[in-house]
Amino acid sequence: MSAEDLRTAMVEGIAERHRAQGLVLDADIRRALLTAPRHVFAEGDADVKTSYEDIAIITKRDEERGINTSSVSAPWLQAVMLGQAGLKAGDRVMEIGSGGYNAALIRELVGPTGSVTTVDIDPDITARAERCLVAAGYDDVEVICADAEFPLEGDRTFDAIIVTAGAWDVPPAWTRQLADDGRLIVPIRIKGMTRSWLLERRDGMLVSTGHVACGFVPVLGAGRHVGTGIPLKEDPRVGLWLDERDTVDAGELGGVLDQPRVETWTGVTIGAKVAFSDQDLWLAMDPGFALVTCSQEAIDQGVVALPWQFGTPAFVDGPNITYRPKPRKLDDGRFEFGAFAHGPRAEETSQRLADQIVAWDAAGRPAPRLSIYPANTPDTDLPDGYVLDKRHSRLVISWPSARRPSSTEWSQ
Structure with a gap:
């Protein structure tokens, strides 16, 4: 041609x-x-x-x-x-x-x-x-x-x-x-x-x-800004990625993926080829958020059940980790969201992520709005929303189309 x-x-x-x-x-x-x-x-x-x-x-x-x-x-x-x-x-x-x-x-x-x-x-x-x-x-x-x-x-x-x-x-x-x-x-x-x-x-x-x-x-x-990578498993490779000023005690997470996995399915579904990237930002507003990354080998071996290698929403709470796995296909062709967790309080942390997905659905699966203010803007001059401080600016993420407030703990 x-x-x-x-x-x-x-x-x-x-x-x-x-x-x-x-x-x-x-x-x-x-x-x-x-x-x-x-x-x-x-x-x-x-x-x-x-x-x-x-x-x-x-x-x-x-x-x-x-x-x-x-x-x-x-x-x-x-x-x-x-x-x-x-x-x-x-x-x-x-x-x-x-x-x-x-x-x-x-x-x-x-x-x-x-x-x-x-x-x-x-x-x-x-x-x-x-x-x-x-x-x-x-x-x-x-x-x-x-x-x-x-x-x-x-x-x-x-x-x-x-x-x-x-x-x-x-x-x-x-x-x-x-x-x-x-x-x-x-x-x-x-x-x-x-x-x-x-x-x-x-x-x-x-x-x-x-x-x-x-x-x-x-x-x-x-x-240029470089985030922080924290290994969870070396072979096959699985790790966490923190891109802001968040910190995680890597020592508490040693061997966490070798502990039994708890699965919680939410009942929240989505159609094939329907984008749900706004859910990722909804989940990111919760304390302890990180991205879990891995090698393809880790997915193939079932060490983690991720949809892809390059970053999936996860929460870390001390020695516990929970992440959103690849949605499972149901008999009607739709896909259900879930939460997989490891650690001594795996059931609790798995339910925490599942609850956030349910809250996103109940809020009408809203689209986020981003507002950007100069770094010296006082809190009193910022609108309601999740505030993220960068080098030059303060970012405020809000959900004006949400049907009702989420249970997410938003910083003011």
């Missing part, structure tokens, strides 16, 4: 994925996806056919740390984030985290009367982005090598700022460079889980008007 035919197939697949999520692929975004040659930006990291698969293409790795540091994001996610941005002809846009391809899509959307500035801290990445943009015919995109934690030179503002790296916080520079009616689209890590939030100004703060679950390579430079 030709590159044009492959692009067409890719776009049809993205449109179908949008429909399954209750979304509509915007006509201008469709046109941009059909126009920008994604294979040019893969530049040797994938062949032409693979370049048009709906997957991320890793373009740089840190072999010493074992992490990916740059990629061409999956096109379905780029389409969603561009839809969040609501770009129109003439918009001034800053992209933070360069790969080249997303900047080309933005250029297609804002047209010749708009402007696109893409920024990355890594000179290898910006050199690659500039080279690929020129090769693809987008030589009017401005490429800057800088740490976007800090403002660009000059008094510049943008109608939209789109961050394409996983951010742990929102630095003041992003708010300062955002036009009064601008939109900030940023994947923020909260308790180790990343959501792309659409944020708009409101009464001196930033408030979300939408979000989508996603994953990105982490922000580097001054904004």
Whole structure:
């Protein structure tokens, strides 16, 4: 198949994925996806056919740390984030985290009367982005090598700022460079889980008007934040991941997974292929929250019953741990949520997680709202919700659509 035919197939697949999520692929975004040659930006990291698969293409790795540091994001996610941005002809846009391809899509959307500035801290990445943009015919995109934690030179503002790296916080520079009616689209890590939030100004703060679950390579430079990994079992590997300032006494958890497992099923069900990532954030508001991660070998051997390796909600209470296992399939084709626990109070901790899932269901499975305030904002000026203190800001997560308050212990 030709590159044009492959692009067409890719776009049809993205449109179908949008429909399954209750979304509509915007006509201008469709046109941009059909126009920008994604294979040019893969530049040797994938062949032409693979370049048009709906997957991320890793373009740089840190072999010493074992992490990916740059990629061409999956096109379905780029389409969603561009839809969040609501770009129109003439918009001034800053992209933070360069790969080249997303900047080309933005250029297609804002047209010749708009402007696109893409920024990355890594000179290898910006050199690659500039080279690929020129090769693809987008030589009017401005490429800057800088740490976007800090403002660009000059008094510049943008109608939209789109961050394409996983951010742990929102630095003041992003708010300062955002036009009064601008939109900030940023994947923020909260308790180790990343959501792309659409944020708009409101009464001196930033408030979300939408979000989508996603994953990105982490922000580097001054904004870099590294969480804490705590091993629970070395072979096969199982561990906990703490991404804020939480602490766990690892000594109390020694051998916890070798203790008998208690299972509690909730009666709360969900249909096949129905997203429930908002439940993860609901659970994350409870004290003792962590993510449990593992190797595929641990799943295959039944050491843990996780749906995947990369982070599942869990609670730690002293020498006890409980986590949400892979939902079990029922005879009617639906899937039931449960809680598995180990430790001397396994039944109690398993029921605690199960109760939180039931509370989420009883509240109407609400969507969260994120509000972002400066770090020096006093408690009395914050709305009700769960408060999470970052480096530059105070995040408040609330559930305005909830039918009734949950039993979650929210910090005020």
